[in-house]
Amino acid sequence: DTAVSQTPKYLVTQMGNDKSIKCEQNLGHDTMYWYKQDSKKFLKIMFSYNNKELIINETVPNRFSPKSPDKAHLNLHINSLELGDSAVYFCASSQGFREAYNEQFFGPGTRLTVL
């Protein structure tokens, strides 16, 4: 059973389109995250939800909108895609947010290419 799953794994689309990436975790965790990893391999936090409540909202364009229908799901919707959005997007989850030993479990990533 996959702990953290994301769909799709690959996404190739044209500039200006709107797309969504879905994430689900079956670990019973309370906290979920979206990260962007660019070509230089920097992992940059975008959003974090704890029990469906937004707790981290980094400076990302408002074209990016997360949605958490329940604590097992955190989806990412991107409007008006731009070339600079091309990257690998990782979803992750952890038991909670302030726990001491707070290992994050990552999904396999979604490689987004904007043409």
Next chain:
Amino acid sequence: GQNIDQPTEMTATEGAIVQINCTYQTSGFNGLFWYQQHAGEAPTFLSYNVLDGLEEKGRFSSFLSRSKGYSYLLLKELQMKDSASYLCAVRDSNYQLIWGAGTKLIIKP
């Protein structure tokens, strides 16, 4: 600002020992993590330090000195499968993880 520094790339020989350093400057400290990331894959957790000292886990050990803002990951008896990027991440006063750019480790036979 917040900053995590690690070497960009290191090379080592199969069977040897390698130490990957990480220095950090963050607003507050609530633990330091090491993750391994193979090319094209997701990061996976390796170790966690919150108190000074050495944590050992099989062939991997991680050390922390909070006063120096310094950590290292020690890999012993290197195997070819250890070729990967190693990411250092620090949890700041807001419990947010700040990530380094990662150290690409190349293992040669």
